Amino acid sequence: MQVNADLMTTIAKLQEQQDSSGICEIMYRAIGNYGFESFIISGLPDRGVDVRPFVLLSGWSDEWYERYTGLGYVHLDPVARRCFSTTLPFDWSEAPYDHEADLPARRVMDEARDFGMADGFCVPIHMEGGMQGVVSLVGDATQIDDKARLELHMLALYAHGQLRFLNSSRSDRSIKRAITSREGEVLKWVAAGKTASEIADITGLSQRTVNQHCENAQKRLGTNNRVHTVVEAIRHKLISL
Amino acid sequence: MIFTNIARLEGRALLRGVIKRLGAAMKVHVVRAPVERCSIDLLERNYRLRHTIFVDMQGWEAIRRPDQRDVDDFDTDDATHLLLTDGDELVGGSRFTPLEKPNLLQTVFSGLVQGNLPASPSLGADWTRFYVRPDRREGRRRAPESAALFCAVMEYALLEGYAFITFVSTIYMLEHGVSLGWRITPLGAPAIIDGKPTVAAWIEVSEEALANVRRSTGQPALGLLDLAPTGRTGPAIPVLSRY
Known part of the structure; x- marks a missing residue:
């Protein structure tokens, strides 16, 4: 055809x-x-x-x-x-x-x-x-x-x-850079005070993957550490608590 | 120890550059005939992993072999394998066959090709057997292994002076390839093969396509092209072949 x-x-x-x-x-x-x-x-x-x-x-x-x-x-x-x-x-x-x-x-x-x-x-x-x-x-x-x-x-x-x-x-410099849904999910648990191993238990992901999601989100948002990433994600309404 | 065999290319030093460091321990190996002694084992592991992935996992029964090695009519001296290792482990690969030589596209999948190739077959290669080891694809992210292979594929095509690469894949790969900044053109209408919508297409090979895939995957430029002959632009290669 x-x-x-x-x-x-x-x-x-x-x-x-x-x-x-x-x-x-x-x-x-x-x-x-x-x-x-x-x-x-x-x-x-x-x-x-x-x-x-x-x-x-x-x-x-x-x-x-x-x-x-x-x-x-x-x-x-x-x-x-x-x-x-x-x-x-x-x-x-x-x-x-x-x-x-x-x-x-x-x-x-x-x-x-x-x-x-x-x-x-x-x-x-x-x-x-x-x-x-x-x-x-x-x-x-x-x-x-x-x-x-x-x-x-x-x-x-x-x-x-x-x-x-x-x-x-x-969006390299854009503040409104989207994170993936899984990264958002992981960040929400970070915001709730969970450790990587606890998040791994909750989500069924491996700890390595959880950490990778955090690092990827950090890279996307141009932030310096995990707390900074969560703050920016909330501030730009990328995650809701 | 890594091995390259790129007899066709002038200047082995140039090709040696293709074997590059990606992150901590990932490397892309260019393997082609005559295969150096140190690459023989890696190539053999590639055949076995391909059988696991394409036959055992994806159910491509037509290429099943009792010895559990996926070696087809196109794994000849004309083929070039890009193999991705992480430390000592083989984690991904791809195969290229020049379109002037017998190839998968124009034999097994010729029914998917209705249009003409964008240029002379001497300027193109058929990209087949793209894979990343499934345990490296977990999680919601583009695996760095895929990213490394995509970049290596485009870089290799440019170095070889190809203007385009052909591939056969489920149509979902069109979205993936285009999202990398590659220009992809179908060679015919999609058809349902093994229950999946499948298409033959070609990817334009260009400096822009390489810059785009690096930028969209976050892979650093390695300066390889500074050593390569410049001036060749044109159609580029697609990256995502299932077959």
């Missing part, structure tokens, strides 16, 4: 972009060809961690974005939840939750519908080292065939990869 020529052009253009606004424009045009209206591209944090530093590019309305991020909806949203358990793209309507018992999940889905986001197509992104991300498209997913799904999957991988690259090269 030949690659879709439009997709090849879009892929090439995405990789030429040096800022996220260029990627945003290309994405709108590309997903429009498949009948989708809007999108968000983001990393997914661990429970309790603010999603905002993880957002790479949002095409959502300001009102919905503020609501979704400000109220921690990412931790209730069944679509985000499902990303952790599959490598394959799925329709929002396929994200399972208990409609009777899981009221918070239902609230997120109902409110999204009220904001004109009743249906969508979600591409989970699994990064090296187990970090989790997502490219989620707003629109009617029932009308796209398997070929289109695979093309949108490719498109999502390229867009996410390019944004991640731009993020890593631009």
Whole structure:
């Protein structure tokens, strides 16, 4: 099967972009060809961690974005939840939750519908080292065939990869440098006064890995020691206690 | 003791530079025919580890061998192996086959290739058997072992004067490669192989691609290229092959 020529052009253009606004424009045009209206591209944090530093590019309305991020909806949203358990793209309507018992999940889905986001197509992104991300498209997913799904999957991988690259090269000096969700989790335990060996017991990670997470977070935040790292992470709302 | 055998390259001193220190004890070894006596054992360990990873763990049954060594039709004198060691332990590797010689892409995976190569086959190599020992990939981080190999791959491709590298992998590798600042172009539409969406693609080899992978992985520049012939830019190599 030949690659879709439009997709090849879009892929090439995405990789030429040096800022996220260029990627945003290309994405709108590309997903429009498949009948989708809007999108968000983001990393997914661990429970309790603010999603905002993880957002790479949002095409959502300001009102919905503020609501979704400000109220921690990412931790209730069944679509985000499902990303952790599959490598394959799925329709929002396929994200399972208990409609009777899981009221918070239902609230997120109902409110999204009220904001004109009743249906969508979600591409989970699994990064090296187990970090989790997502490219989620707003629109009617029932009308796209398997070929289109695979093309949108490719498109999502390229867009996410390019944004991640731009993020890593631009944020060398930026204060708002995101830490990974696992680093955030470890730092929260550090903030709670736990030692590396206690954190290893709690999280099931090895002590070496726990220390590595702390060192990585320190490197990302440009801090000098563990206390400094925790303080900066809290100050920039990268972790919440 | 490390060994290099880069007879094709003029100036052995230049190649010796490829064997470099990465962190405390990690080193990248360039192994190619004629394999020096001191590299024979490392190459043998590479074949056995590859069998463990690609056959026993990833379930690639087509290449299973009773002697538990992954040695295929392309482990010939034309192949170059980049092998990563930490102290005495082999922790990762990759294989390169010049595209002018028989290679995996244009035989086993030729069905994935519909487009043309970006340049003459003499300017490219097929990158295969990329692996990092699984116990080195734990935790939520990019393993320094992967980072070291990615950087070594691009550095090696530049030193060899390649303009591009081809690879076959699950499509997830496209995201990884692009996030390193590499330009990657599919050679055909993805197909489902062993239940996974799989694609053939090529990576542009360039000084920029090397600078980008170093910066995005936090690996220091080692000044190797200062010794190398300059002026060659163009398509670059992809890094993340599953096969």
